[in-house]
Amino acid sequence: MQSAPFSAIDAAGRRPRWILCRGMERVDHTAVQQALPGYHDDKDAVLKRLRRVEGQVRGLQRLVKEDQYCIDVLTQVAATTKALQAVAVQLLEDHLQHCVQEAVMAGGDEARDKVAEASQAVARFLRT
Amino acid sequence: MQSAPFSAIDAAGRRPRWILCRGMERVDHTAVQQALPGYHDDKDAVLKRLRRVEGQVRGLQRLVKEDQYCIDVLTQVAATTKALQAVAVQLLEDHLQHCVQEAVMAGGDEARDKVAEASQAVARFLRT
Amino acid sequence: MQSAPFSAIDAAGRRPRWILCRGMERVDHTAVQQALPGYHDDKDAVLKRLRRVEGQVRGLQRLVKEDQYCIDVLTQVAATTKALQAVAVQLLEDHLQHCVQEAVMAGGDEARDKVAEASQAVARFLRT
Amino acid sequence: MQSAPFSAIDAAGRRPRWILCRGMERVDHTAVQQALPGYHDDKDAVLKRLRRVEGQVRGLQRLVKEDQYCIDVLTQVAATTKALQAVAVQLLEDHLQHCVQEAVMAGGDEARDKVAEASQAVARFLRT
Numbered sequence: 001m002q003s004a005p006f007s008a009i010d011a012a013g014r015r016p017r018w019i020l021c022r023g024m025e026r027v028d029h030t031a032v033q034q035a036l037p038g039y040h041d042d043k044d045a046v047l048k049r050l051r052r053v054e055g056q057v058r059g060l061q062r063l064v065k066e067d068q069y070c071i072d073v074l075t076q077v078a079a080t081t082k083a084l085q086a087v088a089v090q091l092l093e094d095h096l097q098h099c100v101q102e103a104v105m106a107g108g109d110e111a112r113d114k115v116a117e118a119s120q121a122v123a124r125f126l127r128t
Numbered sequence: 129m130q131s132a133p134f135s136a137i138d139a140a141g142r143r144p145r146w147i148l149c150r151g152m153e154r155v156d157h158t159a160v161q162q163a164l165p166g167y168h169d170d171k172d173a174v175l176k177r178l179r180r181v182e183g184q185v186r187g188l189q190r191l192v193k194e195d196q197y198c199i200d201v202l203t204q205v206a207a208t209t210k211a212l213q214a215v216a217v218q219l220l221e222d223h224l225q226h227c228v229q230e231a232v233m234a235g236g237d238e239a240r241d242k243v244a245e246a247s248q249a250v251a252r253f254l255r256t
Numbered sequence: 257m258q259s260a261p262f263s264a265i266d267a268a269g270r271r272p273r274w275i276l277c278r279g280m281e282r283v284d285h286t287a288v289q290q291a292l293p294g295y296h297d298d299k300d301a302v303l304k305r306l307r308r309v310e311g312q313v314r315g316l317q318r319l320v321k322e323d324q325y326c327i328d329v330l331t332q333v334a335a336t337t338k339a340l341q342a343v344a345v346q347l348l349e350d351h352l353q354h355c356v357q358e359a360v361m362a363g364g365d366e367a368r369d370k371v372a373e374a375s376q377a378v379a380r381f382l383r384t
Numbered sequence: 385m386q387s388a389p390f391s392a393i394d395a396a397g398r399r400p401r402w403i404l405c406r407g408m409e410r411v412d413h414t415a416v417q418q419a420l421p422g423y424h425d426d427k428d429a430v431l432k433r434l435r436r437v438e439g440q441v442r443g444l445q446r447l448v449k450e451d452q453y454c455i456d457v458l459t460q461v462a463a464t465t466k467a468l469q470a471v472a473v474q475l476l477e478d479h480l481q482h483c484v485q486e487a488v489m490a491g492g493d494e495a496r497d498k499v500a501e502a503s504q505a506v507a508r509f510l511r512t
Contacts, residue, residue, distance in 0.1 A: 038198045050189045057182045060215075064174050070166045070223035071249050077216045078252040078383075081209050085382040087188075088205045093375035095198035100352070101367060104360040111357060119349035121199050122378055124206040126341040127334075127511045206511075213510040221503035228480070229495060232488040239485060247477035250506055254469040255383045255462075294454045306445045313438045316471075320430050326422045326479035327505050333472045334508040337465050343444075344461045351454035377455050380462040 038098035039091055049087050056080040088125055092118065166226035167219055177215050184208040216253055220246065294354035295347055305343050312336040344381055348374065422482035423475055433471050440464040472509055476502065 039046050057080060063073045095118060103114040167174050185208060191201045223246060231242040295302050313336060319329045351374060359370040423430050441464060447457045479502060487498040 037195050037201070039192065039201075040195065043192060043195075046192050047189055050185060050192065054182060054185045054189070057178060057185055057212075061175055061178045061182070064167065064171060064178065067165050067168065067171075070219055070227060071245055073165070073167075074216055074219050074223070074249045075252065077212055077219065078249075081212045081216075081253070082383055084185075084205055084209045084212065086379075086384045088202055088209075089375055089379045089382065089384055091198055091202050091205065092378060093371060095202070096352070096356070096371040096374065097368060099198060100356070101360045101371070104357045112353060115349060115352040115357070117199055118352065119345055121202045121206070122348060122381075123342075123345045124203065125209070125378075125511070126345065126381055127338055127509070210511055214507075217503055217507045217510065220506060221499060224480070224484070224499040224502065225496060228484070229488045229499070232485045240481060243477060243480040243485070246480065247473055250476060250509075251470075251473045253383070253506075253510055254473065255381070255466055256470045256473055293451050293457070295448065295457075296451065299448060299451075302448050303445055306441060306448065310438060310441045310445070313434060313441055313468075317431055317434045317438070320423065320427060320434065323421050323424065323427075326475055326483055327501055329421070329423075330472055330475050330479070330505045331508065333468055333475065334505075337468045337472075337509070340441075340461055340465045340468065344458055344465075347454055347458050347461065351458070355454060373455055377458045377462075380459065381465070 038094040038096075038100075040098075042090065042094055046087065046090060049083065049090070053080060053083050053087065056083060085125065092122065165222075166224075166228075167222040168226075170218065170222055174215065174218060177211065177218070181208060181211050181215065184211060213253065220250065223249075293350075294352075294356075295350040296354075298346065298350055302343065302346060305339065305346070309336060309339050309343065312339060341381065348378065422478040422480075422484075424482075426474065426478055430471065430474060433467065433474070437464060437467050437471065440467060469509065476506065479505075 056076065060073065060076055060080065063076060100111070100114045100118060104111040184204065188201065188204055188208065191204060228239070228242045228246060232239040312332065316329065316332055316336065319332060356367070356370045356374060360367040440460065444457065444460055444464065447460060484495070484498045484502060488495040
């Protein structure tokens with residue numbers, strides 16, 4: 001029986017410890033049901049954004065099929081990459097708010113590794 | 129009478145004058161059948177790339193639905209934006225190879241305007 | 257009385273609490289000497305990178321003064337932006353390793369605000 | 385003896401043929417004094433922008449020396465990369481307006497190669 005619903009908030013008003021990111025080691029196993037990603041609470045919003053991006057990519061195919069003007073297609077490609085990068089920023093913020101914070105509170109080397117991993121993820125979005 | 133197919137090449141080995149980009153004014157109307165975009169010859173390749181990007185965006189939705197780890201999703205978002213930007217570079221090159229070259233050969237202010245337009249399109253992909 | 261030098265490490269092997277980022281509120285004032293930025297320990301490395309970027313920008317001016325070929329100048333501009341973005345990733349990682357971690361350990365709303373602020377800083381590097 | 389000043393405009397109102405980009409082969413050598421880059425007419429403006437970027441990079445070093453807050457430094461790094469990318473867009477536009485147009489008017493394979501080269505230069509600014 002699962003005693004604590006996902007909406008539970010701990011005494012300090014923090015996100016409950018048992019909503020953890022995958023890959024994290026837990027010292028205290030009492031409440032963990034499963035590892036959840038940092039975007040878990042925003043899942044619907046993230047999926048909605050991704051479905052819209054999918055619609056934009058299909059729109060791009062339609063523009064190309066219809067022989068629309070190159071610059072008009074390019075403008076829409078730019079809008080689509082912009083929408084994708086906004087998804088990335090949301091995922092990053094969720095990851096930092098939940099997974100990285102959990103790692104910091106858990107202590108040890110985990111926090112340092114999580115931050116290094118997140119920084120490398122950002123670097124993949126820049127031209128470094 | 130000129131009934132040249134789209135694969136025709138002019139005497140100088142240049143892309144035929146009647147494959148023009150939308151929006152271009154033509155002084156000589158004799159051969160123009162219709163305005164075609166610069167990516168016309170690469171249309172299948174562009175569509176294939178866009179279908180692959182669409183597949184990547186659907187893959188992103190699957191990762192999110194399956195609660196996959198934030199960083200793994202972010203890495204795939206980065207790969208998808210990279211693929212989209214490669215489409216943009218192809219469209220830009222096709223546009224410069226055909227539309228801008230046509231405008232230059234047609235002479236007048238058209239060429240200057242086309243180049244300014246293409247530069248602005250590039251600026252939309254950078255953070256300027 | 258704690259008169260720990262900046263190189264001191266706490267019992268848990270963590271960066272000392274008194275190396276804090278500017279703008280952070282502290283509950284416990286005993287050990288704080290002054291607020292230090294997250295890149296404090298990497299300051300020399302960051303400055304060295306920035307001096308190299310400055311050299312690259314002066315090199316760009318020399319190329320332009322010497323009428324070097326446009327594409328060669330553009331290639332060096334790209335290398336310079338790449339170097340700048342690498343500085344940004346280092347500053348971000350230092351900020352997350354120190355300032356954000358401090359905020360998380362301090363508890364309260366501070367951590368959430370710090371993470372939102374860092375995410376917005378990343379967004380400024382993307383075209384969102 | 386140089387008979388045509390750089391400000392000369394040809395009969396068709398086009399930029400004179402003898403302002404060419406480096407690396408271009410010329411069929412007609414009569415007027416060429418030397419190869420000039422596409423940004424030649426904007427040289428002062430480009431240098432002014434680059435000096436301002438240099439000032440920004442020195443400002444970044446000052447912020448770091450003064451232990452300014454990480455996010456404030458990051459914001460200025462973002463502004464500096466933005467300024468550099470604006471230089472890139474100006475150089476690209478000048479290159480397309482002059483060097484690529486010259487190549488197109490000269491005819492032959494030169495134009496195709498110049499456009500491919502410019503597209504690759506753009507790709508270096510994107511994460512492709």
